[in-house]
Each structure stands twice: as C-alpha cells, then as structure tokens.
Amino acid sequence: MDLTGRVTFGGSGLDRAGELRGDAAALAALEARPGARAVVLRAGEPLVDGPEEAPRLVRVPLAEVTGAILLGRGEDGEGTWAAEAPAEAPAPEGARWVDLRSVMAQLSPRDAELAATAKAVLGWHGTHGFCARCGAASIVAQAGWRRDCPACGSQHFPRTxxxxxxxxxxxxxxxxxxxxxxxxxxxxxxxxxxxxxxxxxxxxxxxxxxxxxxxxxxxxxxxxxxxxxxxxxxxxxxxxxxxxxxxxxxxxxxxxxxxxxxxxxxxxxxxxxxxxxxxxxxxxxxxxxxxxxxxxx
CATH class of the missing domain: 3.90.79.10 (Nucleoside Triphosphate Pyrophosphohydrolase)
Structure with a gap:
C-alpha cells in the first residue's frame, strides 16, 4: 500500500535531472531555454501569489536571480531553479513571503515538492559554507547539490x-x-x-x-x-x-x-x-x- 503520494511534500514526480548536475554544457543549454524559471525564498520563506486558500509559488525568469540551484525539469522539459533573496527584499506587487508551514497543505503537489526541496537545500548552503574537515571556505558545485573544498579536496553533500x-x-x-x-x-x-x-x-x-x-x-x-x-x-x-x-x-x-x-x-x-x-x-x-x-x- 503506497501512501506517500498523498502526503504533503510526498512528491509530484518531479524529474530532478541528476544526470545534468555535472554536465556544464547541458546545464547551460537548459538555462538558456525561454522557460527557465526560479522559485525564490527569503530566509526560508517562499514567495507566493494567488488566493489565500490556493497559493502558488511565484516563478521568476532565471536571469533575474543569482546563485540559483537546479531543482529539476517539468514535463515540458523546462528547468526550475531555486534562489535566495536578500534578507530585506520586498515582495513584488501582488505577491507575498509566507511561512511554508502555514501554506504547505494548500500548495499543489508540484509546488509543495519544489518548495520543500528549495528550503532544505538553500538552508543547507546557508549553514555549510565551510569545510567540515579542514575549515576552509567551500564552493558550490554540481548545480548546487555539492560543496567542494579547494583546500583539502573534500566533497560535501546536503544531508537529510x-x-x-x-x-x-x-x-x-x-x-x-x-x-x-x-x-x-x-x-x-x-x-x-x-x-x-x-x-x-x-x-x-x-x-x-x-x-x-x-x-x-x-x-x-x-x-x-x-x-x-x-x-x-x-x-x-x-x-x-x-x-x-x-x-x-x-x-x-x-x-x-x-x-x-x-x-x-x-x-x-x-x-x-x-x-x-x-x-x-x-x-x-x-x-x-x-x-x-x-x-x-
């Protein structure tokens, strides 16, 4: 009996495109597609619009954000990324920053999966900027799914x-x-x-x-x-x-x-x-x- 698909954050079948994370040419091609979009979080709070009873993640053109991590591809083949907004960034007109707990049950399965993934991985980057082995500053790799230490060569991955x-x-x-x-x-x-x-x-x-x-x-x-x-x-x-x-x-x-x-x-x-x-x-x-x-x- 498979119950997980009915659980909030339980998954929507998102193609996480793991095979592209280390392929610079394939990533560049995906980023250049006209449908490339990013969901945005500020201090862990996603940007949403729509009615209170049915909020939607706001998706902005990828070119408008920096430091984005790849979340995956939709059924149309277009990529979705996640990016962190500055701490004081205002919400655009018609949109709002929300506590994910307060809206998680109202999001669509796809938006819930994207929001949960974005919050977890962006949060990991925010607290793991230094190598756990030698203490040197680490750098982002694998489209945001790894941090590498240039000093000792260690590789670090998001934890669950x-x-x-x-x-x-x-x-x-x-x-x-x-x-x-x-x-x-x-x-x-x-x-x-x-x-x-x-x-x-x-x-x-x-x-x-x-x-x-x-x-x-x-x-x-x-x-x-x-x-x-x-x-x-x-x-x-x-x-x-x-x-x-x-x-x-x-x-x-x-x-x-x-x-x-x-x-x-x-x-x-x-x-x-x-x-x-x-x-x-x-x-x-x-x-x-x-x-x-x-x-x-």
Missing part, C-alpha cells in the same frame, strides 16, 4: 536526518503526546531521530519507551514525508503497544495519553474541547486520518 513518527496502537486506542512549548492543547504522534547504526524498527521501540515507558512490539512502515524544517525525512510507522502504563520523561514530553478512535475522530473534526489535532499538512495528521478511515488497521 531520518526521523521515525509512529502510530502506537493498542486495541481501539492510539498513543499521543505533546512537547513543552507546543500550542495549548495540541497533541500529536510520538516521533524521534534515528540514532547512527539503528534500524527504523529499533528507533520506534526506543523512542516510545524513552518518552512514555510504553513497550512496543511489531513495527510496520507506512509512508514518508520530507520535512524541510530544517532537513528531516519523516518515516511514518504503525506499531503495536505491548503495555499501556505511561511513565513520562519530563525532558521529552509534557504529557501523553491514550485516545480512543471515537474521541480522535472528534479531535480531527475540531470538536474536542481539550485536544487539538496536529498541524494540517503534517504526516502525523495524515496517519491518524488513515487509521480513522480504516485504511491502517
């Missing part, structure tokens, strides 16, 4: 941090928790980073046990979501709890509770007076809705 996020089920109930500092009443699925040398299944069991004391048995993979805040890949899983008693780690969780299917239905409909659903567009809400619809048992 794997994170497990899990439906922890026991009978008719799902385990949810909240971290300190979250909006009042917001609960979500448990999640955590995968340790080096750790499998997805082991990470699910460890994170649930560390945060809530609940023991987990079977673990199944469901779907993934790129999460460019700043550069994670959320690996959505279903897991079966072997115990119900909750013992919180106060450094990780402010609260956790079991919620019945019936109550969770009211939560996602906005009808529960105490619990708020996860942010719209986040994989946590998607997985909960799949469970409520009976597509995840």
């Amino acid at each position: 941090d794997p994170v497990v996020i899990m439906l922890v089920l026991r009978g008719n109930d799902v385990l949810v928790g909240r971290s300190p500092g979250w909006p009042e009443g917001m609960f979500s699925l448990l999640a955590g980073f995968i340790d080096p040398g750790e499998s997805v299944e082991a990470a699910v069991r460890r994170e649930v046990r560390e945060e809530t004391g609940v023991r987990v048995g079977r673990v199944d993979y469901l779907a993934s979501q790129p999460w460019p805040f700043p550069a994670s890949l959320m690996l959505g899983c279903r897991s079966e709890a072997l115990s119900r008693e909750i013992t919180l780690d106060p450094n990780e969780m402010e609260a956790a509770q079991w919620v019945s299917r019936e109550r969770m239905m009211r939560v996602v409909m906005g009808e529960d007076p105490e619990i708020r659903a996860p942010r719209e567009g986040a994989i946590a809400g998607f997985l909960l809705r799949e469970w409520l619809a009976g597509r995840v048992a």
Whole structure:
C-alpha cells in the first residue's frame, strides 16, 4: 500500500535531472531555454501569489536571480531553479513571503515538492559554507547539490536526518503526546531521530519507551514525508503497544495519553474541547486520518 503520494511534500514526480548536475554544457543549454524559471525564498520563506486558500509559488525568469540551484525539469522539459533573496527584499506587487508551514497543505503537489526541496537545500548552503574537515571556505558545485573544498579536496553533500513518527496502537486506542512549548492543547504522534547504526524498527521501540515507558512490539512502515524544517525525512510507522502504563520523561514530553478512535475522530473534526489535532499538512495528521478511515488497521 503506497501512501506517500498523498502526503504533503510526498512528491509530484518531479524529474530532478541528476544526470545534468555535472554536465556544464547541458546545464547551460537548459538555462538558456525561454522557460527557465526560479522559485525564490527569503530566509526560508517562499514567495507566493494567488488566493489565500490556493497559493502558488511565484516563478521568476532565471536571469533575474543569482546563485540559483537546479531543482529539476517539468514535463515540458523546462528547468526550475531555486534562489535566495536578500534578507530585506520586498515582495513584488501582488505577491507575498509566507511561512511554508502555514501554506504547505494548500500548495499543489508540484509546488509543495519544489518548495520543500528549495528550503532544505538553500538552508543547507546557508549553514555549510565551510569545510567540515579542514575549515576552509567551500564552493558550490554540481548545480548546487555539492560543496567542494579547494583546500583539502573534500566533497560535501546536503544531508537529510531520518526521523521515525509512529502510530502506537493498542486495541481501539492510539498513543499521543505533546512537547513543552507546543500550542495549548495540541497533541500529536510520538516521533524521534534515528540514532547512527539503528534500524527504523529499533528507533520506534526506543523512542516510545524513552518518552512514555510504553513497550512496543511489531513495527510496520507506512509512508514518508520530507520535512524541510530544517532537513528531516519523516518515516511514518504503525506499531503495536505491548503495555499501556505511561511513565513520562519530563525532558521529552509534557504529557501523553491514550485516545480512543471515537474521541480522535472528534479531535480531527475540531470538536474536542481539550485536544487539538496536529498541524494540517503534517504526516502525523495524515496517519491518524488513515487509521480513522480504516485504511491502517
């Protein structure tokens, strides 16, 4: 069962044109095409236009930006790049800078994929200007998908941090928790980073046990979501709890509770007076809705 295509940022079939990244002649030819365009971000915020309920990424002629990275090609063969705008750049008339989280669920699948990719890779360049091996300033290579160190010859690539996020089920109930500092009443699925040398299944069991004391048995993979805040890949899983008693780690969780299917239905409909659903567009809400619809048992 392939669920990923229905997840926000889950992908639109963008041709990422990886074979062109090191081909200077092919890149030049793509850049010279009349349809060459760039999406623009300012401090991680994409430039959009259109109505609030259906925003669209603004695409500007490639010649109007500098330092662009290649995102890929559309079905028409035209290339799309991403570029960073100056910190104080005003939005053109009719357009606006937006927090990607606030519009991610309203973007088209293609715009969502472009925005997530642009935010993650531009953000990586902004924090990785120096070689991690020798400290010398690095330079952009491979159409923006690599940084090279001219001093020691090291090559550095954008990183993605794997994170497990899990439906922890026991009978008719799902385990949810909240971290300190979250909006009042917001609960979500448990999640955590995968340790080096750790499998997805082991990470699910460890994170649930560390945060809530609940023991987990079977673990199944469901779907993934790129999460460019700043550069994670959320690996959505279903897991079966072997115990119900909750013992919180106060450094990780402010609260956790079991919620019945019936109550969770009211939560996602906005009808529960105490619990708020996860942010719209986040994989946590998607997985909960799949469970409520009976597509995840």
